[in-house]
Amino acid sequence: MxxxxxxxxxxxxxxxxxxxxxxxxxxxxxxxxxxxxxxxxxxxxxxxxxxxxxxxxxxxxxxxxxxxxxxxxxxxxxxxxxxxxxxxxxTLNVQHSTFNVQRSTAALQPLPTFDVADGFEVDLWAEDPQLHKPIEVNWDAQGRLWVASSEVYPQIKPGQPATDSVIVLEDRNGDGKADKAAVFAAGLLIPTGVLPDSNGGCYVAASHQLLYFKDTNGDGKADEKRIVLSSFGTEDTHHNLHTLRWGYDGHIYMNQSIYTHTHIETPHGVVRLNSAGIWRFDPYTCQLEVFTRGGCNPWGHHWDDYGNSFFTDGAGFQGISYCVPGAMYFTYAGARRELQSISPGNYPKFCSLEVVRSPQFPDDWQGDFITCDFRAHRVVHFKYSEAGAGFQTKEMPDLLRSTNVTFRPIDVKFGPDGALYVADWSNPIIQHGEVDFRDPRRDKEHGRVWRVTAKGRPAVKNPDLAKLSVEQLLDRTLSKN
The missing domain is CATH 1.20.58 (Methane Monooxygenase Hydroxylase; Chain G, domain 1)
Incomplete structure (x- = not known):
């Protein structure tokens, strides 16, 4: 008053x-x-x-x-x-046009060339200005690709507006290239994750918050915004809340990395995670719990056909780890026991994780793991098998690699057509702390999505899942895609 x-x-x-x-x-x-x-x-x-x-x-x-x-x-x-x-x-449009956003020194960025595994090919599916600086991608039931995109990363300047966005990409004519790009939500601060739901909205990890945006009038733009959870740690923007995925149980799984200290107040009490780990969140009851603790940068998480889940690590040479609820992993302070990686030997820093379930890919690839070695400009292929009470991985020849320093694969997701889509950060600078935040070589403009397919195998024809009945959706759970 x-x-x-x-x-x-x-x-x-x-x-x-x-x-x-x-x-x-x-x-x-x-x-x-x-x-x-x-x-x-x-x-x-x-x-x-x-x-x-x-x-x-x-x-x-x-x-x-x-x-x-x-x-x-x-x-x-x-x-x-x-x-x-x-x-x-x-007003966002005025902010965006009046603030001098730092641009890269090179006006044009050459397209990378690739060495591709035998029997596969790669094509450019989308690029700037359709999107810029993709961080995470996820598909919705209508076959559209949602992109968390940030030009402000890694550090906002005093007076700089938050101009990041969630972009929705779509291939409407089925020619293997995105022909529509729409900004669903704008004015965001370094969104590090996006996860569409079945109600015309999406969850977004941005700074210290998990947000929910919804389009209520069907114009393709969010007109409602809600803070779902707040007070996630922000000690390191590439450790912020990330890797949003729907679990088989209908919960949202999301990760944070090692420097992050999070204290979340929920309707069920305060939940804390003072290091890296994986969260499990029920969006219907707002029940939040810690699924696993530890890891350095668990930038990938996915499940196999039997509900076993696995995560990759972006530091610590760990490769791929088997997720056991309640387990503690490498780096978690005070852990009585640490569950070891299932990847024998030492490995580079990996980002994202996808399990091959696609009739577009060869039969002998089904169930395998795909992840990204963003430092070495390659998309990596692992097989895994049971070993005792757990599993063991074996690294296979790369799916694709490039000698171009701007190719930075940081997320991989299979699309509704069975192809593998690779989000490319398109930046010669990827180190967060080792290179100055204001280094002029940091690219703020470019971003790409690549489409990888097996030669001679047709694309999958998938219906619009949003239009199917409950019975038809249950039948789709038996699909190989």
Missing amino acids: ALTGGDIGNAKREEPLRAAIRKKNELFFHRWRPANWTYLFGFRKQEQGQNAVEIPKFDPLIEEWEKRIAKLRDLKHQDPATLKEVSELT
Whole structure:
């Protein structure tokens, strides 16, 4: 009541005030709890500590918004010039066009060439400007590919607007290339995961929050936004909440990495995870629990035909690990026991994980693992088999690889046509802490999705799952795709 001078009934006049308060709070959050704290002020500050000078620059910006708020508090006597200014500064299109977003030094980026496994071929399915900087991709029931895309990564600048987005890509004529790209949700801050649901919406991991966006009028754009969970750790933006997947049990599984300390207040109590691990979340009851603890960067997670789940690690030379609910893995502090990797030997850093279940791929590939070695520009193939009470993997020849330094495969998902789709970060710089956040070589523009198919095998013709009956959907669970 004091904030609005006793008049809270005029929604039209209140909205500019609310927008100003939200903007001030956003800036204060970046000042009080800056992303990448580990690198700016923590034990790895020798790598990015020079960028800590940016954080106090949020102070004058916060003061400016405090002054605007003061001029809007009295709803009956709001300053017209301030109303106009707030409207302009909180409109995404104006922000996007007026802020000088850092661009890469190379205007054009050559397309990579590939060495492809015998019997396979790769084609470009989508590229900028249809999308930019994909981080995670997932398919919906209508056969559309949802992309979490970030040009702000790895660190927002003082005064820089959050201009990241969720993009929906679609191949409407079935020619093997995306011909429609639509922005579903904009104004996001470094979205590291996206997961569409069956109700016209999607879950998005962005900064310290799990968000839910929904399209209620069918225009293909989100018009509702809800904060589902808040206060995930942000100590390192490439460790933020990521790898969103639907489990066979109807729960959402999502991961965080080693520097992250998370304390989530839920209707069922506070849940904590002070390191890497995998979360299990029931979106219907808001029940959140820790599924596994440990790992360095568990950037991939998937299930086999029997409900066994596995995760890849983006550090620590672990390869692929077998997920046992409640188990603890490499790096978890204070663990009484650690469940070891199922990949004998040492391995590079892997990102994403997919299990081959596609009649478009050869029979002897079914059930195998595919992941990404983003540092060595290759898409990797593993077989696995039972070994004692668990499993053991065997690395096979690569599915594809490139000598082009901008090819950075970071996610792989099988599409409804049975092809494998590879999200390409398209960036010569992938190191997070080792290379300066403001290095001009960091590409902010490019991004691609590649489509890998087996030669001589037809694409799968899949119906629109959203239009099938319950009985038909149950029959589809027996599909090989």
